Amino acid sequence: MTTDKNSLTQRSTVLTLAIACGSAVANVYYNQPLLADMERVYNLVPNAESRLNTVYMVINYTGGALGYFLSTYTWGLWQWKGVCALGFFLLAVAFIAHFSVRNRKSPAV
Structure with missing residues (x-):
């Protein structure tokens, strides 16, 4: 079974972009609650x-x-x-x- 080199390159590019997008979404999902909590904490003592x-x-x-x-x-x-x-x-x-x-x-x- 032979595979087209161009097709394989396209698949790996799509896979790489999908992983990058998934990582970006996971990063936002994880950091958003942290940012909201830190805003509340910073309002306790503004200079510290x-x-x-x-x-x-x-x-x-x-x-x-x-x-x-x-x-x-x-x-x-x-x-x-x-x-x-x-x-x-x-x-x-x-x-x-x-x-x-x-x-x-x-x-x-």
Whole structure:
């Protein structure tokens, strides 16, 4: 079976462009929530952007690393059922923390 050299070049060009476009979309998808969160953090103390950025990124990546560790450990013990249960448990903890802090704030009168 012979292939046309021009056809092979066109396919590899299309594949390369598809990978580049997919990477660009994934980059925007990942960075957009980070930018929104960082805007909120920067509004806390306007003159301390670098320190706030450091604290934000350390907390963000520490949380991600902890999530990866817990899910990997849970997978080793109970596989998908355990990972799903861990996800629901952490979601419940996040909801409880969010609404308990939200209810403690007194409205400005």
